[in-house]
Amino acid sequence: MISLPQNILSMISYLHSGWALFTVLLVFFTVIRHLRGFLLKKPYGLHSDFRLALLALVVFVIQIILGLLNFFTSDYFAGIREGHTGEYMKNAHTRLIILEHPTMAIVGLLFMLYGFRRMYYHVDPRRKYWAIALFYASALLAVASRLPWKDWI
Numbered sequence: 001m002i003s004l005p006q007n008i009l010s011m012i013s014y015l016h017s018g019w020a021l022f023t024v025l026l027v028f029f030t031v032i033r034h035l036r037g038f039l040l041k042k043p044y045g046l047h048s049d050f051r052l053a054l055l056a057l058v059v060f061v062i063q064i065i066l067g068l069l070n071f072f073t074s075d076y077f078a079g080i081r082e083g084h085t086g087e088y089m090k091n092a093h094t095r096l097i098i099l100e101h102p103t104m105a106i107v108g109l110l111f112m113l114y115g116f117r118r119m120y121y122h123v124d125p126r127r128k129y130w131a132i133a134l135f136y137a138s139a140l141l142a143v144a145s146r147l148p149w150k151d152w153i
């Protein structure tokens with residue numbers, strides 16, 4: 001476990017929890033905006049749509065970095081190092097926190113990176129809109145399916 005002062009540890013945890021709301025809302029807004037562009041057959045906006053898709057990706061990556069920091073400074077990680085992984089796996093909540101939640105966050109990142117790449121290389125505006133709408137929505141669903149909702153709300 002990385003030993004940091006208690007106030008820094010709670011700040012990381014607080015940031016991970018707060019930034020999560022911003023991340024989820026921004027990715028959701030990006031999906032809705034791209035779905036609208038797709039349905040209304042709009043030209044793809046380099047100064048609006050592209051920047052929004054990039055911002056959502058960057059914000060998502062920051063959330064993952066905060067999550068990793070949170071994890072490696074947490075009591076869960078200390079427990080794993082002390083050999084409690086087996087007990088953690090038997091309990092649904094600890095299994096969610098140490099395995100399922102981080103895994104689905106990484107799966108979400110892969111969806112977003114793939115969607116962004118498809119958007120970047122397509123020329124047709126409708127396919128650009130669709131790439132972001134589809135893959136960012138998939139990322140959102142993946143993350144939401146394994147979020148510790150009860151701890152958060």
Ligand code: HEM
Pocket residue numbers: 013016017020023024060063064065066067068069070071074076097101102105106108143147148151152
């Ligand atoms: C987009 C990605 C992610 C989102 C939206 C997200 C969101 C959240 C939320 C909402 C919570 C509950 C916070 C609370 O109890 O108030 C949480 C907890 C947690 N997350 Fe993430 N997370 C993400 C990625 C990650 C990653 C990649 C890790 C790395 C291992 C991680 C590790 C943790 C840990 C360890 C907790 C439990 C914190 C505690 O109980 O003190 N998260 N996450």
